[in-house]
Amino acid sequence: MNQLAIFLCSYLRDLERVRRLHTSIVKFNVDRLPVHIAVPKADLSEFRLVITDPSINWLTQEDIFQACPSARIAKYEDVPGGQMQQVVKSEAWRLGIGANLLVMDSDCKFIRPFQASDFVTLDGTPYSVVCDTRRICELASRLRKPKIWTDWLKTSDLTRDYFGNISDVRHSFDGAPFIWSARVWSDLAQLRLEPAGQTLLDLVRKLGSEFVIYGEALTALKSIPIKLHDPYFRLYLYEQDVWSDRSQGIDESVLAKSYLGVTNQSNWEYWTDHQSYRKSLPSRVARALRRNVAFVRWRLKSPD
Numbered sequence: 001m002n003q004l005a006i007f008l009c010s011y012l013r014d015l016e017r018v019r020r021l022h023t024s025i026v027k028f029n030v031d032r033l034p035v036h037i038a039v040p041k042a043d044l045s046e047f048r049l050v051i052t053d054p055s056i057n058w059l060t061q062e063d064i065f066q067a068c069p070s071a072r073i074a075k076y077e078d079v080p081g082g083q084m085q086q087v088v089k090s091e092a093w094r095l096g097i098g099a100n101l102l103v104m105d106s107d108c109k110f111i112r113p114f115q116a117s118d119f120v121t122l123d124g125t126p127y128s129v130v131c132d133t134r135r136i137c138e139l140a141s142r143l144r145k146p147k148i149w150t151d152w153l154k155t156s157d158l159t160r161d162y163f164g165n166i167s168d169v170r171h172s173f174d175g176a177p178f179i180w181s182a183r184v185w186s187d188l189a190q191l192r193l194e195p196a197g198q199t200l201l202d203l204v205r206k207l208g209s210e211f212v213i214y215g216e217a218l219t220a221l222k223s224i225p226i227k228l229h230d231p232y233f234r235l236y237l238y239e240q241d242v243w244s245d246r247s248q249g250i251d252e253s254v255l256a257k258s259y260l261g262v263t264n265q266s267n268w269e270y271w272t273d274h275q276s277y278r279k280s281l282p283s284r285v286a287r288a289l290r291r292n293v294a295f296v297r298w299r300l301k302s303p304d
Contacts, residue, residue, distance in 0.1 A: 003124055004116045005098030006035045009061065009088045011081065012043040013277040014106035015050060017266060022051050024110040024261070031115045036097055038064055038088055057097070064088045064095065069189075070201035079201065086210040087201050093182035100126040105176035107266045108233060112256040118232070119179050126179040127229035128218060131172045139237065155208045162207060163220040173215025175235050176263060180214055187223040188213075233261040239268045239291075240298050247302065 006025065010018050018037065025035060038059040039047050048058060061084060065076050068091035079087070089103055100120055120126050133152075140149035156170060193199060200210075207213055218226065234255050236242050242264070245251075255262060266272070270287065278284065 001096055002034055002098045004033055004100045004102060004120050004126075006033050006104060007038070007089070007092050007097070007101045008036070008104045008106065009038045009085050009092075010047075010106045011040055011085075012046065013274050014266065015043075015047060015274040016272050017106040018047070019051055020272070021104060021106060021108055021110075022053065022056070026053065028110045028113045030113050033102070033116060034097070036092070036095075038092070059095075061085075061088045064092060067091070067094055068200065069193075070199040073199055074201060083201065083204050086204045090180075090185060090200050090204075090210045090214070093180070093185045099124060099182055101180050101182070103176065103178040103180055105263065107269065107272075108176055108261055108263045110261040111252045112260060114260050118260065121227060125225055125227055126181050127227050128179065128215075129173065129175065129229055129231050130215065130218075130226065131175075131231065133170050133172050136172060143238065143240075155212055159207045159209070159212045159216045162203075163216045165216060165220060171215065171219070173211050173218075174209075175231050175233065177232060177261075178211055178214070181218075181224050184214060184218050184221065184223045187221045188217045191221060192217075232259065233263045234259045235263045235265070237265050240294075243295065243298055244302070 006029075008018065008021070022035070029035075032055075034057060035055065036057040036059055037047070037051075038061050041060040041062050044058060044060060062076050065071055065079075065084065065088060068087065070079075070087050070091070076084070092101060092103075102119055136152050137149055140146055152172075156172075160166075160170075189200070193203065203213060204210060218224070245255075252262065264272075279287065
């Protein structure tokens with residue numbers, strides 16, 4: 001079994017983003033870590049037509065779902081897309097493709113060379129990105145969107161309660177790429193889910209976030225030593241953050257001194273959607289106009 005493998009779960013809307021990510025992996029993957037990409041069966045032929053690299057290990061979400069206990073309680077067709085991707089990513093360890101998985105999102109992109117030792121210690125223990133909550137709180141305050149904080153707090157509370165975490169210190173575990181140990185997911189299944197007659201899908205439906213589930217399981221089950229690491233990618237949740245960085249001269253060449261990659265959240269980078277998901281011409285023009293207006297307003301408010 002590989003000590004570390006790259007895993008991505010995607011779908012047709014993100015095809016162009018996956019192509020961009022794959023191009024960056026080919027360019028910067030020093031150790032030639034194996035790459036596994038899971039997509040819906042209906043999308044597989046188009047993905048393979050566009051991304052022709054023979055070294056990619058293609059998988060279907062349906063096959064992964066069928067290989068995990070969640071398939072006993074629900075049919076693939078009945079699970080919403082967001083929940084399905086969470087389950088597929090979290091259950092990929094069952095395939096035996098790696099003792100640890102570097103789980104990417106489609107909107108990630110590497111910007112400098114990387115190797116296994118960036119993510120896993122010599123004894124095979126993966127590093128864990130565990131952060132305080134300051135970034136989330138500050139983001140909600142800066143954007144004047146308190147729901148960002150309250151929604152995250154609700155998910156955190158539910159998950160902490162499930163694992164019995166009563167610590168006064170609260171942590172955040174978000175921000176792809178995620179480094180997930182198969183041992184943590186296996187212990188969660190064997191020690192918590194199976195004795196309770198539950199599946200990962202049950203837990204996702206109840207708690208809401210697979211990466212918060214992993215983080216709290218990592219803390220509670222103590223399956224592996226926790227070796228802390230700063231976030232690997234610069235995450236741009238909003239385009240205003242890109243504008244702010246660029247206005248200060250912070251481009252990818254500068255970011256590469258501190259980060260392995262960047263993530264441009266797909267909710268705002270809509271122009272990289274696959275063509276079949278793009279809006280009509282009038283809608284695209286309206287979107288572009290709103291984007292330009294937003295930039296002008298941001299520029300007028302930002303300091304010289």
